[in-house]
Amino acid sequence: MTLTAETDAIPTRFAGYRAVLASRMRSQRSYRSNFVIDLASSGLVGLIELAEVWLLFHQVTVLGGLNFTQVLLVFGLADMCYSIADMVVGHCDTLPKYIREGTLDVFYLRPQPLLLQLMTSDISLRRLTRAGIGLTSLVIALCINDIHWSVAHVALLVLTIVCAIAIFSAMYIWAAGVQFFLIQGAEFTNAFVYGGRYAATQPAAVWSLPLKGLFGFVFPMALAAYVPALRLLDLPGPAGMPNWLAWCTPVAAVWMWGFALIMWRFGVRHYQGGGG
Amino acid sequence: MFGGLVANMTFGFLKVAMLFATVRAAGGTVQGYDVGSMSAYIWVSQGMLGSVNLHGRLDFSERIKNGDVAVDFLRPVNVQMATIATEVGKAVFALIPRGLPSVAIGALLVGMTMPTSPTAYVLGLVSLVIGITVSFSTVYLVAVAGFWLIETRGIQILYMVLSGFFAGLFVPIALFPDWLLALAEATPCPSMMMYPIDILTGRTTGGAAYGLVGVQLAWLAGTLLIGHLLTTAGRRKLEVQGG
Structure with missing residues (x-):
């Protein structure tokens, strides 16, 4: 009884978002077989991406200064954090469809911030x-890697996971914000969103200078x-990427979010409505 | 189209970074690929990406779902052939704005080894068109499954995940271990992308190249036949509500 009292006490500001998310989760699970196929396909995506990395190490032992077990750490961090970001905000890439069909205007009718509505409009459990x-x-x-654990290591791991999810989200x-200008240009932003995921799983030591930038x-x-x-x-980093930069991931996350929110704001300011 | 080109470039350069590093780490060649031929593989494959259907989506599956396919059956053309021909036409055209620039930019900025004999190009282009056609005749099978399943998103995603991998989109299948190579060759996927690349870049020449085209034609015939049978069976199964 106290539990219900407490949940009722949570400001109603969030009740709407919670209700939408809960209904989305329920609706995905209601078509059982389709949900199971979705879960299996999405797991397979992860496995194939891992296989693409493993195949190269099937030919050589060290790539970009890392062996396979070390690259597995890079892959695990990158792919887990990317998938979580994809699950939570990945549906933002349906925005071009909403803009073209004019259905985005419906979001404007509700007394909630547009971006928050879009972010909480779905959650892809299949990821x-x-x-x-x-x-x-x-x-x-x-x-399996030889890590000399200390408090700093644990703190860095936690910090990295949080910041990486923030960076990918x-x-x-920002890609969604740019869609207000591009309309049909999702392929352009995909180069950086999905290209970015691919890049994040690679040892950056192999990159050319423009890629490093x-x-x-x-x-x-x-x-x-x-x-x-x-x-x-x-391990020491390649030229231009000393390993103490690891502690700068929060700076990177703040930069990405700043950039994303500015792009989003530009986009929304530019939007004139669907004419409905 | 410009956006697609940017995506091709970005992924192309990331592939260059990883695969060149692999070639260098292996001491200059890996399974017969040196830096020049690896570059040719990367940029030709990136160029084909806008034309070969590795995502499994087809407008036709939407027409089956919403019943518009009933109208298609009334037309005096073969539904399967008309669908595939329309898509192949679009795909071959996409080679001009997306395919050629990708290969040109790769050749200029990274450099690549290309074959000197004209037969590689002539046979390569034939193989390329067959490859594009095989991709659509296979995706057509995914779409006609909709006669029974209605919602085909599950197998479409399955196709998207597996076809790129087995077609050699990110790693050439020559780098696969034997068991995985055998598995890939048991699917039509290498015929869509890997074989045309092998011929176009001069990796496979002479009789072996004609052999690859033969394999492609066999997959084309096989997928077309299955597609024909499924279309006939699906037409009998089809039930459109309303009218």
Whole structure:
């Protein structure tokens, strides 16, 4: 009884979002067989992505200064955090459809912030299996790699996971903001959103200088997994990416969110309505 | 189209980084690929990405779902052939704005080894068109499954996940271990992308190249036949509500 009293006491500001999310979760699970196929496919996506990395290590033992167990740490961190971000805000890439069909105007009728509504309008539970593949890789990598655990290591791991999820989520948000200008240009932003995921799983030491600039600093994908992994493994970084940068992931996350919110604001200011 | 080109470039350069590092770490060649031929593989595959259907989506599946397919059956054309021909036409056109620039940018900025004999190009182009057609004749099978399943998103995603991998989109299938290579060759996927690339880049030449085209034609015939049978059976099964 006290529990109901407490939940009732939570400000009604969040009640709407909670109700929408709960209904979305229920609706996905109600078509059981379709949900199971979705879960299986999404797990398979994670496995195939892992296989693509493993295949290269099937040919060579060290790539970009890392061996397979060390790359597994980079892959696990990157793929788990990306999948969680994808689960929570990945549906923001349906925004171009809403804009083209004019259905976005419906969001304007509700007395809630547009971005929050869009973010909480869905949650893709099927991505859970893919996040699971990432988590499994991460746990295996943490166990078999030679890591000299200390409080700092644990703190860095937690910090990295939180910041990496924030960085990947922000990628979806800025991409959504730009759609107000591009209308049909999702492919352009996909280059950075999905290209960014691919980049985050790679050892950045193999990148050329332009790639290091683009995915090391503009969209700080290397900071989401590779550099923190180097720090955890106590390995030196490549030129331009010393491993102490691992502690700068919060800066990267703040930068990405700042960029994302500015892009979103530009987009919304530009939007004139669907004419309905 | 511009956005697609940017995506092709970004992924292309990321593939260059990883695969070149692999070639170098292996001491200059890996399974017969050196830096030049690996670059050719990467940029030709990126160029084909806008034309070969590796995502499994087809407008036709939407028409089955909403019943518009009934109108298609009334037209005096073969539904399967008309669908595939329309899509192949669009795909071949996409080679001009997306395919050629990808290969050109790759050749200029990274450099690549291309074959010198004209037969590689002539046979390569034939193989490329067959490859594109095989991708659509296979995706057509995913779409006609809708006669029984209505919602085909599950198998469409399954197709998307597996086809790119087995077609050699991210890693050439020559780098697969034997068991995985055998598995890939048991699907039509290598015929869509890997074989045309092998011929176009001069990796496979002479009789072996004609052999690959033969394999492609066999997959094309097989997928078309199954598609024909499923279309006939699905037409009998089809039930459109309202009218």
